[in-house]
Amino acid sequence: xxxxxxxxxxxxxxxxxxxxxxxxxxxxxxxxxxxxxxxxxxxxxxxxxxxxxxxxxxxxxxxxxxxxxxxxxxxxxxxxxxxxxxxxxxxxxxxxxxxxxxxxxxxxxxxxxxxxxxxxxxxxxxxxxxxxxxxxxxxxxxxxxxxxxxxxxxxxxxxxxxxxxxxxxxxxxxxxxxxxxxxxxxxxxxxxxxxxxxxxxxxxxxxxxxxxxxxxxxxxxxxxxxxxxxxxxxxxxxxxxxxxxx
Amino acid sequence: xxxxxxxxxxxxxxxxxxxxxxxxxxxxxxxxxxxxxxxxxxxxxxxxxxxxxxxxxxxxxxxxxxxxxxxxxxxxxxxxxxxxxxxxxxxxxxxxxxxxxxxxxxxxxxxxxxxxxxx
Numbered sequence: 001x002x003x004x005x006x007x008x009x010x011x012x013x014x015x016x017x018x019x020x021x022x023x024x025x026x027x028x029x030x031x032x033x034x035x036x037x038x039x040x041x042x043x044x045x046x047x048x049x050x051x052x053x054x055x056x057x058x059x060x061x062x063x064x065x066x067x068x069x070x071x072x073x074x075x076x077x078x079x080x081x082x083x084x085x086x087x088x089x090x091x092x093x094x095x096x097x098x099x100x101x102x103x104x105x106x107x108x109x110x111x112x113x114x115x116x117x118x119x120x121x122x123x124x125x126x127x128x129x130x131x132x133x134x135x136x137x138x139x140x141x142x143x144x145x146x147x148x149x150x151x152x153x154x155x156x157x158x159x160x161x162x163x164x165x166x167x168x169x170x171x172x173x174x175x176x177x178x179x180x181x182x183x184x185x186x187x188x189x190x191x192x193x194x195x196x197x198x199x200x201x202x203x204x205x206x207x208x209x210x211x212x213x214x215x216x217x218x219x220x221x222x223x224x225x226x227x228x229x230x231x232x233x234x235x236x237x238x239x240x241x242x243x244x245x246x
Numbered sequence: 247x248x249x250x251x252x253x254x255x256x257x258x259x260x261x262x263x264x265x266x267x268x269x270x271x272x273x274x275x276x277x278x279x280x281x282x283x284x285x286x287x288x289x290x291x292x293x294x295x296x297x298x299x300x301x302x303x304x305x306x307x308x309x310x311x312x313x314x315x316x317x318x319x320x321x322x323x324x325x326x327x328x329x330x331x332x333x334x335x336x337x338x339x340x341x342x343x344x345x346x347x348x349x350x351x352x353x354x355x356x357x358x359x360x361x362x363x364x365x
Contacts, residue, residue: 155334162309162331162338170305170342174298226294237349 004187008111008180027107028115035096035109064092068232075236079243083130087239090123091232098179098224102217110227111179113172120172123235131242142245171234178227182220189213295350302342310335 012024046057054062068088072080080087094110101108109115131139143160144153189209197206314331318324 158331158334159337159341162306162313162335163341165313166302166305166309166335166338166342169308170298170301173305174301177301178297230294230298 002191004184004191007107007183007187010112028109028112031097031100031107031109032093032115035093035100038100039092039096064088071233071236075233076240076243080236080239083239086126087232087236090119090235091228094119094175094231095225095228098228099221101179101183102221102224108179108183110175111183113176116172116176117168120168120175123171123238124168127235127238127242130239131245134243135245139242139245142241167238171231175227175231178223182216182223186213186216186220189216295347299343299346302346303336303339306337306339306342307332307335310338 011027012022013027013030014025016023016025042057043061046055046061049055049058051058065088068091069084072084072087076083097108097110100106101111131142143157143164145156145160148156189212192209193206193213196209197203199205310331310333311328313335314328317327317331321327
């Protein structure tokens with residue numbers, strides 16, 4: 001049986017290097033490019049006809065749009081509307097990445113901490129810049145809870161700063177860990193089906209893990225949606241903090 | 247063509263009977279599905295919340311440890327900053343956890359309130 005971790009290996013497709021830096025076009029990069037192409041293709045082609053009564057593809061695009069628009073309106077308010085394209089891009093990229101990983105043999109780029117952390121760090125730095133641009137130095141009042149005694153500042157401020165800095169870590173670890181664990185479990189159960197199914201008693205012992213595998217696959221689809229949703233809604237909440245400061 | 251309201255009682259007794267049976271059947275179907283679906287969703291939601299809370303705590307400790315180690319290496323004060331920032335990181339992780347749980351609690355209460363209003 002192959003190692004359950006084998007599916008996460010990065011393989012260069014087109015070897016490239018920039019000085020001493022390895023910038024090869026890998027299977028991970030290929031899946032990301034496919035994800036972007038799929039999202040862009042779906043959005044461009046599905047609304048091309050501009051039907052008043054949407055067809056199947058157009059309803060998918062409209063549902064996604066309304067879902068994210070509602071999320072932004074609810075969590076950030078009216079000021080959040082200008083950041084809708086950003087939030088929508090994050091959501092569709094993560095969701096399609098998670099779902100592409102469910103194709104047999106496909107590579108799941110959201111199962112790499114390098115990818116999710118880069119994504120979370122970009123969001124984090126972007127949101128911090130938005131907050132500083134809107135509020136100037138007043139933005140740093142975010143690190144001191146409103147109404148707390150001044151004497152508590154030497155302890156409270158470091159705690160709040162660490163809490164703020166830990167956001168991209170928790171955001172990325174959550175997505176990466178969920179996707180990695182899910183795919184490892186799927187692979188292990190698939191391995192059980194083969195090893196148990198090939199022992200004596202015909203294939204009967206393999207039926208049980210196979211049943212589990214079906215359930216787990218359904219659960220993984222659910223997790224793919226849920227984690228994309230959580231990643232996006234937390235980005236919205238962080239954005240709301242930066243815009244409204246408490 | 248004048249459309250009659252299907253839920254309104256009409257003069258036809260056979261029609262009223264059918265409406266009553268239809269409503270009862272719908273109630274049976276939706277009631278059962280809602281309860282089972284809601285229970286499953288609640289379990290998965292609790293699992294997800296537990297995992298989120300664990301990651302929140304971990305992230306605070308990781309960042310605290312990292313900052314402590316970096317400060318120690320820069321100022322050559324090992325292990326004092328590490329000790330202080332480990333404690334601060336733990337506190338920050340606790341704060342993250344509290345915030346997550348509080349937000350989840352508020353959302354749950356809001357949903358429960360909306361459901362109560364509707365019924």
